[in-house]
Amino acid sequence: MKLLKTASLSVAALALATSVSSADTLDTIKSKGTLSCGVSTGIAGFSATDSSGAWKGLDVDMCKAVASAVFGDASKVKYVPLTAKERFTALQSGEIDMLSRSTTWTNTRDTSLGLNFAGVNYYDGQGFLVSKSIGVKSALELDGATVCIQAGTTTELNLTDYFKANKMTYKPITYDTSGQTIEGFKSGRCDVVTSDASQLYG
Incomplete structure (x- = not known):
């Protein structure tokens, strides 16, 4: 090849996205006791499961970091694998609390989806x-x-x-x-x- x-x-920039109402989102996450984190369906080095079924990669580590900040426990994450087509709808509907997967931060997405990009964590x-x-x-x-x-x-x-x-x-x-x-x-x-x-x- x-x-x-x-x-x-x-x-392309990989971005972390959260819903617009940050305070409400944080309260909801705390009340559930776990962070629902949208990840890819399997991209090596970013979000993929290993031979034991454990999620690994940069995007997974971001989910763990947020769970650690919110709960003091990096294991309190529910990983939700999403395709590119599904990712924004899942975040907008509340199916997930945050999105940590390959997502290019564009002006159109920044202004039309009703979501906040929290920052860039990878340039590609x-x-x-x-x-x-x-x-x-x-x-x-x-x-x-x-x-x-x-x-x-x-x-x-x-x-x-x-x-x-x-x-x-x-x-x-x-x-x-x-x-x-x-x-x-x-x-x-x-x-x-x-x-x-x-x-x-x-």
């Missing part, structure tokens, strides 16, 4: 992963490619912008989860997969 990175795609860029066998050395050589991509992400929007700006065409194959997207690529359903560069290394 070969990773192609392109600087013209926007840098977008890349393309291709098989060495197709002989591509640059993302500019992907005209006409079939691209596996996760639906409901800024990655999807960036892909459209990149191909349009470079007067290229592509055929998208969309999936609900990062794992499904990578498996689609591995099984040969597409020529290339695009995502956060950190996810492509996993």
Whole structure:
């Protein structure tokens, strides 16, 4: 496999989001006795379960840190795996108390979702992963490619912008989860997969 990175795609920031009514949210969390924390459905290094079923990774550690601050006990967390499509609805509906998963902080999301981004905890860029066998050395050589991509992400929007700006065409194959997207690529359903560069290394 070969990773192609392109600087013209926007840098993604992983952000922690909490509901707008912070005092009410904190009171609700305390009354429940546990923190419901939205995480990804499995991204190595960020939020994934190990062989014993325990959640591990940077996003998981953020959930533990908040639980420790609220309860004095980092174990008082209920992890709720969410796809990109599900994450904001789960936070808005109160299914989760906070979201700690790969989520690009955009102006549109900041102003239209009724949520507060608490801060950036990771900066990333977008890349393309291709098989060495197709002989591509640059993302500019992907005209006409079939691209596996996760639906409901800024990655999807960036892909459209990149191909349009470079007067290229592509055929998208969309999936609900990062794992499904990578498996689609591995099984040969597409020529290339695009995502956060950190996810492509996993």
